[in-house]
Amino acid sequence: MRRRIVAVVTAAALVGTAALFGGTPGATAKSPKTLTMATAQIKTFNPFTSFYDSESAILTAIYPTLVQYDSKLNPVPYLAESWTQSPDHLTWTFKIRQGLKWTDNQPITAKDAAWTFNLIMTNDDAATSNGSLLENFVSVAAPDDSTLIIKTKAPQANMLYTSITGSSIAIVPQHIWESKVKGLKDYLNNSYPVVGYGPWILTGYKPDQFATLEANKNYYDGPPKVDRLILQYFKSDDAAIAALESGQISAAWNIPATGYKTLQSAKNVMAYQQVASRWTGVEINPGAKTRTGKPMGTGNPILADAQVRLAMAYALDRETLVKKVLNGLGTPGQSYVPPAYTQWAWKPSPDEAVTFDPAKANQILDSAGYTKKGDYRVDPKTHKQLAFRLGTHADDANDQQIAPYLVGWFKAVGIKLTLQPQSFSGLNDNLAKGDWDLLMDGWGTSADPTYLLSIQTCGTLPKDDGSGGNTDAFFCDPEYDKLFKEQTAQFDVKQRAATIGKMQDILYKANADIMFYNNNILWAVRTDKVANFRTGQPDASGSYPVQTLFISWKQATPVGGKSSSSAGLWIGIGIAVVVVVAAGAFFTLRRRSTAAERE
Numbered sequence: 001m002r003r004r005i006v007a008v009v010t011a012a013a014l015v016g017t018a019a020l021f022g023g024t025p026g027a028t029a030k031s032p033k034t035l036t037m038a039t040a041q042i043k044t045f046n047p048f049t050s051f052y053d054s055e056s057a058i059l060t061a062i063y064p065t066l067v068q069y070d071s072k073l074n075p076v077p078y079l080a081e082s083w084t085q086s087p088d089h090l091t092w093t094f095k096i097r098q099g100l101k102w103t104d105n106q107p108i109t110a111k112d113a114a115w116t117f118n119l120i121m122t123n124d125d126a127a128t129s130n131g132s133l134l135e136n137f138v139s140v141a142a143p144d145d146s147t148l149i150i151k152t153k154a155p156q157a158n159m160l161y162t163s164i165t166g167s168s169i170a171i172v173p174q175h176i177w178e179s180k181v182k183g184l185k186d187y188l189n190n191s192y193p194v195v196g197y198g199p200w201i202l203t204g205y206k207p208d209q210f211a212t213l214e215a216n217k218n219y220y221d222g223p224p225k226v227d228r229l230i231l232q233y234f235k236s237d238d239a240a241i242a243a244l245e246s247g248q249i250s251a252a253w254n255i256p257a258t259g260y261k262t263l264q265s266a267k268n269v270m271a272y273q274q275v276a277s278r279w280t281g282v283e284i285n286p287g288a289k290t291r292t293g294k295p296m297g298t299g300n301p302i303l304a305d306a307q308v309r310l311a312m313a314y315a316l317d318r319e320t321l322v323k324k325v326l327n328g329l330g331t332p333g334q335s336y337v338p339p340a341y342t343q344w345a346w347k348p349s350p351d352e353a354v355t356f357d358p359a360k361a362n363q364i365l366d367s368a369g370y371t372k373k374g375d376y377r378v379d380p381k382t383h384k385q386l387a388f389r390l391g392t393h394a395d396d397a398n399d400q401q402i403a404p405y406l407v408g409w410f411k412a413v414g415i416k417l418t419l420q421p422q423s424f425s426g427l428n429d430n431l432a433k434g435d436w437d438l439l440m441d442g443w444g445t446s447a448d449p450t451y452l453l454s455i456q457t458c459g460t461l462p463k464d465d466g467s468g469g470n471t472d473a474f475f476c477d478p479e480y481d482k483l484f485k486e487q488t489a490q491f492d493v494k495q496r497a498a499t500i501g502k503m504q505d506i507l508y509k510a511n512a513d514i515m516f517y518n519n520n521i522l523w524a525v526r527t528d529k530v531a532n533f534r535t536g537q538p539d540a541s542g543s544y545p546v547q548t549l550f551i552s553w554k555q556a557t558p559v560g561g562k563s564s565s566s567a568g569l570w571i572g573i574g575i576a577v578v579v580v581v582a583a584g585a586f587f588t589l590r591r592r593s594t595a596a597e598r599e
Contacts, residue, residue, distance in 0.1 A: 297434020333515025
């Protein structure tokens with residue numbers, strides 16, 4: 001589900017920070033510069049089974065990928081120094097950077113990458129998180145320590161995005177992980193320090209409190225500008241916003257619209273909007289099932305009726321949600337791929353667009369035989385009321401604002417909703433088991449939408465024992481799967497965009513995921529605290545482009561520190577001696593946003 005992503009940064013005295021964290025590791029008078037930022041709940045540091053943005057952000061900081069995003073979201077070398085394709089586009093050869101070592105001083109070689117990919121290709125548990133990205137792979141081999149060769153069934157246009165910072169497959173050390181394969185699905189990777197390679201080393205974690213990362217002084221591109229990164233979990237949105245306004249904290253992102261409005265007039269605070277790289281909506285259980293078609297979960301079978309789901313889509317007033325929940329800082333949702341990525345964004349034709357039309361919703365339900373008895377309709381077959389559970393994120397302010405609107409709009413067309421606020425992890429656990437009717441949902445994507453598209457394929461359904469799946473809404477459509485394979489092989493951007501548009505049309509008409517809105521990502525920063533947090537340049541409307549935490553975390557420096565940016569590209573985010581970031585319900589999804597989703 002949604003990955004909630006917020007960053008709130010505070011400049012605090014070290015002794016004060018130690019008190020706040022209840023004894024955060026290393027918080028002493030001699031502590032080095034520390035950047036502390038927000039995180040949502042974390043369940044695992046296992047990159048093979050991870051789902052959440054909060055986990056992804058850490059994993060991409062401590063494990064390498066073949067390539068990385070630059071500041072303009074283009075793929076550039078990382079573990080792979082260079083790559084070539086065969087004339088038929090079926091073979092990719094990557095030259096692996098030499099001289100790098102895992103944090104236990106063992107050499108990093110192409111064999112680690114080959115082992116990682118092959119494990120995902122042959123082990124269902126290892127494929128849980130990102131297996132769909134490798135479905136087109138035939139073989140992966142490392143003939144020597146510096147050469148990785150990947151062969152595919154068909155040309156794969158998005159090859160460079162299968163292992164890229166923040167959103168795909170992390171390379172792990174074979175000598176550490178080969179002993180973890182047995183029992184992999186339950187392995188949490190929580191022995192510290194975690195052996196990896198990246199700008200940071202994960203040195204500790206206290207559940208539901210904080211994770212601690214130390215700068216990797218041996219990182220090939222130079223270590224981060226601060227020595228320690230603490231990812232702290234907080235529960236109060238209002239307190240974080242008040243602290244930002246007063247100067248206790250120095251930055252926040254993905255903040256609620258109400259808080260953003262307050263911060264626009266705060267002294268030494270720059271409040272700005274980032275283009276919408278996420279969507280928020282509701283997913284409707286169309287009939288949870290395994291890959292073999294075995295029913296699972298407790299979803300209401302009435303929702304398998306496409307006419308009921310279509311009526312629900314007509315019952316939703318998206319414009320009101322944008323005005324009331326976002327204060328106008330967003331757009332009504334239609335495209336499954338968020339509008340920040342204009343080459344992939346899509347809109348339905350005017351004659352097929354589903355808009356707020358309660359009369360139409362009532363007409364659809366009447367025609368389908370769902371007659372009213374009192375306020376609510378009943379199923380003509382079972383004579384049961386059209387009554388469904390709506391799962392919401394209990395710690396998400398937007399969810400709590402949206403839910404009452406849904407209850408009223410659905411009641412107006414004879415559908416009863418019972419609200420079920422749940423914890424972030426609890427809601428996502430129920431999703432995986434199929435124990436839900438409707439769930440609040442939200443996703444983000446990276447510059448390449450392959451992963452976001454993949455979670456709607458039949459191959460992401462779970463196995464009969466409930467393991468191995470990362471489906472979003474138990475959606476499965478053979479035509480969609482066919483188009484998914486086609487777009488993977490299309491190197492022409494316009495051709496691929498047209499295919500992805502057809503896929504989004506299928507999703508739009510299926511109504512297993514109904515978009516509410518695309519919210520602008522709202523930032524507020526203390527300009528008197530920290531420098532060198534990447535923002536990019538605003539467009540004509542004043543909105544800033546999507547940036548990656550991988551770069552931002554690495555580049556952030558104390559005020560007065562040397563800046564490598566040109567004017568306007570970076571914004572101060574305040575590190576004094578310690579920078580503390582508070583999070584709460586603002587933190588939204590890569591995969592289960594969550595965004596994040598990935599970066």
